[in-house]
Amino acid sequence: MGTKEKILAKALELYNEKGYNTITTRHIAAELSISPGNLHYHFKHSEDIIKILFSELIVKMDELLNEMKKNENKVLKDLYDFTFSTCEIFYSYRFIFVNFVDILNNIPEIKAQYEGINFSRKEEFYFIFSGLQKNNIFRENIPEFITDCLTEQIFIIADNWLTHNRMISKFEKEKAIHHYTLLQMNLFYPFLNDEQQKLYEQQYIR
Template sequence: MSATKEKILATALQLFNRNGIDAVTIRHIAQEMGISHGNLQYHYANTNVIIQELYNKLVDGFDALLLGAPAQVTDEIAFFREGARASFRLIYEYRFIYLHFVEIGRRIPAITKHYRQNLKDREPQLMHLFSLMRKKGTLRKDIPDDVLKLLVHQVFIVCDFWLSSNEITMQLKGKKALDYFSRLFLGMFYPYLTPKGLQDFL
């Protein structure tokens, strides 16, 4: 990707995060960059194309987190805890997507389609991690699989929509938001852990 395209995406991300998707146009992005809107449209025809590109970069970021994981996880709790915090940082970086997710999905159905498929793909990955935690004695063995599958759904709801809750309630910014909601997220697992698991999880 050219340096100009990267700068356009970086500028758009900043504006979308600050002002939302409805208040930002191609002209606003071009003005912020000090170029003509015609020049910008040579690279990206409209804001929907830019939003799709930023969503793709977000997906690439999550893929990089997964690819960076060791082939054999030796400490599932540490892996899950650090992975959750890294995911929350990435979500905050692209927070406009999550704050406007319903509207973005209406504008760009391909994003909704990808998101739904992504949920289906991630469920077996999390269930496998839970299976490893059971074998290590850190996750309770008396929890039925169907309840763990509900927990997986809870994980995605909290991860993907904590920003909306924060926006209308606590309104925390930056590190304070990340610290609080990462801890809130991890706290969901408290009832599912064995005494051994509780020693290192929270």
């Protein structure tokens, strides 16, 4: 691992542990036992580190979504695994979501990128929902306004569950990921057909 990669890894660790607003490039350099000048050779500002970490998050989610979209024979477990993996990825970059408003306000590039992602993600979720209907996981004839609402609900939970966990639930990693995976999965329950609802209860609730 090169110096640049070590800086990114340590920055992610420190931001996750202590928060975006409390960690400076000097803190990161000290933890790595390198000079601030050495760090600034690779990253002029802390915002440059944040932008790369945010891009890493997006790439990981793109890969996950692409795998889900390519799967033409989706089953209920695929939806659960996708939701679980999403929570794992978000937890790995949890400082972004806990400090979301500050980051968006302080780094215009990330704000613009996030706004664009929101639009593209809606299209991707529509595609996934259609596939779930095609494979008789979701019910047929779900009204479009309900699908629109579901997509927005997913975004709201996905963007805010880490803050809720830190403030209210205070679960450690494994329990947090499991709990909020089920919380998001429960959104899908009314859309499952009767057979899939029974399967969901047997596999994930009981």
